[in-house]
Amino acid sequence: MVEIISKREGPRKEDVAAKQFLRKNRAAIEGIADHLTGGRWRQARNPAHAPEPERSGKLWYIPPGRAAELEPYVRISLNGRVVVADLASGRQIHFLGELRGERQSRRLALATAQNGFFVPLEDHLHAALADLEGLSIPDEASEQRLEQELATRLGLSVVGQGSE
Numbered sequence: 001m002v003e004i005i006s007k008r009e010g011p012r013k014e015d016v017a018a019k020q021f022l023r024k025n026r027a028a029i030e031g032i033a034d035h036l037t038g039g040r041w042r043q044a045r046n047p048a049h050a051p052e053p054e055r056s057g058k059l060w061y062i063p064p065g066r067a068a069e070l071e072p073y074v075r076i077s078l079n080g081r082v083v084v085a086d087l088a089s090g091r092q093i094h095f096l097g098e099l100r101g102e103r104q105s106r107r108l109a110l111a112t113a114q115n116g117f118f119v120p121l122e123d124h125l126h127a128a129l130a131d132l133e134g135l136s137i138p139d140e141a142s143e144q145r146l147e148q149e150l151a152t153r154l155g156l157s158v159v160g161q162g163s164e
Contacts, residue, residue: 073159074150076143082108082150087159094125096150104138108146128153 022029033041071087080099083092097110097117110126110133111117120126129150137146151158 072154072156074147074154074156076147080106082146084154084156094122095119096121096125096129099137099143106137108132108135108137125154 072084072093073087075085076082082096084094085092095111099106100109101107109115111121113120137143148158
């Protein structure tokens, strides 16, 4: 057993400073916690303040203030991932594939078991995009044309890079 003998009594300076910092920033910390939990932090601290929402039987939770309607669009990320994402939240809805290769020799690889993906494309998506497998994408203009082509084939609205 180890005993620490110190000449000081009471809390260390670092502990006092940390407690003061937390005390000063309590409102900001609680605001961030409330934001990250979708309002549940404040609701848990004041249970009589907010009524319990009616259960709908769904397995997911949509935080209040966010749209329940999805606005899907096709996005090619900087790392070459080709996805269908929600415009409002930015979350991925479908993973379509990726651009493989270097610069001018990049090609589209759809998310299939043959291309080494664990979760392949759904059948209706694969049927709509199968002939694009291996398509050469050498530059940014080709990426934009690919985004437009994928959006058209999937029946999604086309979202331009610089438009809002």
